[in-house]
Amino acid sequence: MAAAVDGRMGRTISTLEQLVAIPGIAWEAFDPADLLHSAETVADLIRGLGIEDVQVLNVPNGEKSGGPAVVARRQAAPGKPTVLLYAHHDVQPPGDLSLWKTEPFAATEIDGRLYGRGAADDKAGIMAHVGAVEALLAALGDDFSLGLTFFIVGEEEAGSPTFRSFLETHRELLQADVIIVADSGNWRVGVPALTTSLRGLVDGVVELQVLDHAVHSGMFGGPILDAPTLLARLIATFHDETGAVAIEGLVGSESAAVDYPESDFRRDSSVLDSVQLAGTGPIADRLWNKPALSIIGMDVPSVALSSNTLLPSARAKLSLRLAPGQDPAAAMEALAAHIDAHAPFGAKVRFVPGEQGAAFSTDTTAPAAQAALWALGKAWGTGPVETGIGGSIPFIADLTELYPAAQILITGVEDPDSRAHSANESLHLGDFRNAILAEALLLARLDKEGL
Incomplete structure (x- = not known):
């Protein structure tokens, strides 16, 4: 299988470069x-x-259509x-072009x-x-008889606004026994990972009002605290003295199950040396x-x-990540x-729940x-890490709900x-090549041994 992957890597990378250009x-x-x-290029x-x-x-999606998905x-x-x-084939906007050392939509290889x-x-x-399917077809030919469904969406970076309705509309079309979500990452270069947990998410907007209208800060300041100051005092209650969430x-x-050394976390996150890390317990937790x-x-x-004015109102958007086992509705109520x-x-305070x-x-x-764990170990030549992700992939909950019998695997190349x-x-x-090989080995094993 490795020979089938390696023999096609040049073409695979070239094709990836063509996708990046769009x-x-x-x-x-x-x-x-x-x-x-x-979408049409992927198709x-x-x-x-x-x-x-x-x-x-x-x-x-309202009066418009959702992002084009390839099935x-x-x-x-x-x-x-x-x-x-x-x-997903859609991408984030490039942002500030002055921060890029290469053209964002011209794939450029530098030092591997x-x-x-x-x-x-x-x-x-x-x-x-x-790449994995291409290698499988080359290595196994007609002996490869696994069923495959490609589902490449086109609006993930915009929050997947039509994902749920897409699943409900095309539920039978997307029915599967195993779902492989290739949108996560590995532990570090040279060390693979299977993402085994994701935090949940609730968000919302808190609005605070202290005056009917703005007034002169010199004439009225002192007895009255402005809205941003009071909003800051409210925000300060969300964490305790260690920085842990206090809701x-x-x-x-x-x-x-793994240790994430503080030195590694500081390097990976780019946090300033002088900043104290928040919370208690192991960093991975x-x-x-x-x-x-x-x-x-x-x-x-x-x-x-800005002007010398007592501001009557202010608002802030909150993003609350939830531990596995947390009911999102209960977390929203607690917030x-x-x-x-x-x-x-x-002060008059109103909370507007969001997603x-x-x-x-x-x-x-x-x-x-x-x-999957076996395949990752074979492809990288080292044991995989069972890792969590601090972020959230809300559509995973939709997959879990609509396809309760499916086994969901979250893998990635980052x-x-x-x-x-x-x-x-x-x-x-190098890790990209290993990810292709790992998926090819996984699919070959599922084809041979089933579930």
Whole structure:
């Protein structure tokens, strides 16, 4: 199998470079023609594998259509399982071009890494699927009889607004026994990982009002604290003196199976040397198995537009990551109750709930997970890490709900220096090769042994 992968790596990388050149971005400010071009290019790639049942589909999103998804099917032989291969072809906007050391949509290889927007997240995920299937067909020929469904979506970076309705519309079309989500990462370069847990997520906006209208800060300041100051006092109640989340009713645990040394975390995160890390317990658990609350946006005047005025109102958007085992609805209620109970100085406070998504955990004793761990070890030549992810993939909860019998595996090609969503996103080409080989070995084992 390794020979089949290696013999095609030059072409696989070249194809990935062609995908990176397409600026398919699902945000309204960008040309939807590029997104459709991206989807059609992926569809053609899959047709090149000899799969004839290939469609570019979408569902309504209000008055518009959702991002174009590619769905391709290869029927299973009698008694063989079907595996769904998920990835996304849309990418994040490039952001500030002055921060890039290469052109974001011109893939550039430097010292064994391929730089470009989407080179890692998640066009490499697409090519991991395509490369693995291509190698399998070359190595096994007609003996390969596993069922395959490619599901390559086109709006993940825009929050997957039509994902749930797409699944409900095409539920039977996407039915599978195993789902491989190639949109995560490895422990570090040279060390593979199977992502076995994801934190859940709730978010919302807190609005605080202290005056009916703005007034002169010199004339009225002193007896009255302005809205941003009181909002800051409210925000300060979200964490205790260690920096741990202090919202009553949230769950957490210390159950991570691996150690994440502080020195490694500081290097990977780029946190300043002088900054004290928040929370207590092992760092891996603080990242994967405990809640985390961030302020991701505030509406107050900018410094450039500031004046000597007591501001009557301010608001902030909160993002609360949830530990596995936490019910999102209960977490949203706990967050709302905390805000209501800690309104400072009698200010009028209102919480507007936003999105919510459940956490996820893998049963690593299940046959597909055991096969994946074996395949990762064979491809890299070293034992894989069962890792959590501090982030959330809300659509995983939709897959879990609509396909409860399917075994879900979260894999990926990224490493701590891939800088997905940031300037200078890149892919380690050695790990990319190993990811393709691992998926090919996994699919071959499922084809031979079933579930």
